[in-house]
């Protein structure tokens with residue numbers, strides 16, 4: 001019946017153990033009490049046993065030795081009070097817990113330090129954890145196996161739980177194990193606090209009103225050139241205090257094509273933001289004011305990591321409408337325009353990877369659907385065309401034929417070289433409910 005008391009006495013004879021580290025060895029027997037409460041109850045019971053033993057046996061020597069154990073290795077104040085009654089000049093002091101090194105005695109202080117460290121960041125959910133030197137876990141495992149302790153829990157679980165409940169209360173925020181905005185990890189021994197700020201995601205649509213702007217950050221002959229990402233990021237990073245951005249677009253247009261109509265959806269990931277509760281309307285206005293007539297962002301909203309995947313799928317499943325300016329070698333008749341329209345509507349286009357992108361993409365044969373085409377003469381050898389096609393169809397090659405790597409093409413149907421001089425995306429329609 002006295003297994004717990006006897007084992008605890010054996011433990012305390014050998015090792016200094018704080019209330020939590022002793023109680024934790026029996027944690028799963030009654031999880032409704034904290035380990036610290038369990039440990040204290042056990043120590044008080046041992047104290048009562050020791051006093052009872054002394055009253056019955058009158059053996060002062062073993063009584064004082066047991067009391068010293070409770071003070072030194074158990075840190076029990078009640079034992080110290082009584083001991084001083086018997087030994088006036090006592091210099092006996094509690095020793096530091098062999099497992100947590102005194103950490104559990106300073107939980108409130110450490111929780112406050114973590115809150116202080118988190119202060120410079122905006123966050124709406126958090127996670128707290130700890131780093132425990134493997135030596136400590138190994139020592140605890142050895143103790144468990146040597147003394148046949150079967151009801152304990154891992155020290156990390158206790159630290160995490162105790163810190164989480166304190167932080168939750170101080171911050172008045174829930175703990176989020178899945179997608180916390182911020183994670184604080186404290187080292188049990190060094191007490192160093194490491195903070196990881198998870199990315200902030202903002203989604204919206206962009207319109208590119210000027211040619212020559214890349215979508216993501218890129219360089220041309222070693223020099224950075226303007227991109228949708230760099231332009232948006234320059235302002236977003238100011239708003240959020242983030243360290244960097246990653247841009248995820250629902251597909252992309254060529255650098256020399258404009259992106260008009262309702263715009264192209266994108267998700268911007270902001271790394272390590274200090275501020276995340278920002279005014280998106282204000283951000284939108286600021287971007288559109290700074291880059292007026294060059295780019296425009298619309299409908300900015302807070303997003304999540306899931307939206308990144310969603311936006312990629314959207315890009316793959318879209319139906320796009322392009323406006324192309326086509327230059328011909330020689331003039332064509334109205335009948336030929338009519339023929340182009342007929343032959344380039346509701347037709348499968350077979351397309352090998354264009355020569356101009358072969359250096360960065362594998363050579364692949366694609367089959368894309370061209371839903372409709374319409375052509376309008378705007379000069380002797382100039383046509384304006386509107387194509388509605390699957391995402392991923394290379395429109396410049398649909399015009400030129402790309403050395404017969406794209407079949408059919410405007411060139412192949414007319415029997416002369418046609419070149420796409422200008423290209424705009426004027427609409428993107430997303431299908432299958434994404």
Ligand SMILES: [Zn+2]
Pocket residue numbers: 017018019020021022097098099100101102103104
């Ligand atoms: Zn301890």
